[in-house]
Amino acid sequence: MSTPLLAVENIGRRFGGFVALEGVTAAFQPGKVTSIIGPNGAGKSTFFNVLSGVLTPSSGSISFKGKDLKGTRQHEFVHLGIARSYQITNIFPDLSVHENVRVAAQAGQSRYNIWTNRNRFPELSAKADAALEAVGLAGKREETAKFLAHGQQRALEIAIALISDPEVLLLDEPTAGMGPEETKDMVALLEKLATQRTILLVEHKMKMILGLSDRILVLHHGRLIADGTPRDIQTDPEVRRVYLGQNDGYA
Numbered sequence: 001m002s003t004p005l006l007a008v009e010n011i012g013r014r015f016g017g018f019v020a021l022e023g024v025t026a027a028f029q030p031g032k033v034t035s036i037i038g039p040n041g042a043g044k045s046t047f048f049n050v051l052s053g054v055l056t057p058s059s060g061s062i063s064f065k066g067k068d069l070k071g072t073r074q075h076e077f078v079h080l081g082i083a084r085s086y087q088i089t090n091i092f093p094d095l096s097v098h099e100n101v102r103v104a105a106q107a108g109q110s111r112y113n114i115w116t117n118r119n120r121f122p123e124l125s126a127k128a129d130a131a132l133e134a135v136g137l138a139g140k141r142e143e144t145a146k147f148l149a150h151g152q153q154r155a156l157e158i159a160i161a162l163i164s165d166p167e168v169l170l171l172d173e174p175t176a177g178m179g180p181e182e183t184k185d186m187v188a189l190l191e192k193l194a195t196q197r198t199i200l201l202v203e204h205k206m207k208m209i210l211g212l213s214d215r216i217l218v219l220h221h222g223r224l225i226a227d228g229t230p231r232d233i234q235t236d237p238e239v240r241r242v243y244l245g246q247n248d249g250y251a
Ligand SMILES: Nc1ncnc2c1ncn2[C@@H]1O[C@H](COP(=O)(O)OP(=O)(O)O)[C@@H](O)[C@H]1O
Pocket: 015, 018, 020, 038, 039, 040, 041, 042, 043, 044, 045, 046, 047
């Protein structure tokens, strides 16, 4: 196997006395789609926060292309090529679609020039347009973000994450709150993105996950209870017991 892009070794994360993640070891190979599933509160978002530098682990180590990321700050994760979107929609509602992405591009230039650095405006503007094109929102460029449909807002967040041209894209429940039509569009977008990037996904929609993923990790009470292909996971008795059996979306 090649050197993993991203790897965690025996990762743990506590909040006070509460153990949200414990003893998680996993490695992510380039070009693959990996989904992380598990019941609510299993530690999926916490795992993403650790993998994207939002939270430092309480124990264990994380590495990118074999380099230990101890002490690396969140904005440096983005520069390394690790970007993410959040479970909750996270855009500027009163800015236009294009401005939302351009602001993100400006923020990426310098942490101190989010609003003021206009000398590279044409270049940043073009970058923003390319990101909108990649998620199918070019036609909504001038729309005020709050007037977009929910599914389009989630696509906009992905455009924002794409601004840094990440090798690894972490998406936390990108289809949350979507009906079947919007979900179908999002799956098509994810399939397209997956041809160019390594994707980590937290999702609940089992049919979608089984179809889209090269690999699935299952978290339960902060521990990794399974790690395998969709077929492995579907037939794993422990997984069925703690998760799949109670998930209506499983078919
Ligand atoms: N910042 C925090 N402070 C305290 N507890 C937290 C914090 N973030 C998450 N938790 C707790 O850790 C557990 C795992 O949360 P989370 O990772 O969000 O789960 P999931 O995304 O799988 O639903 C939950 O019990 C949650 O309440």
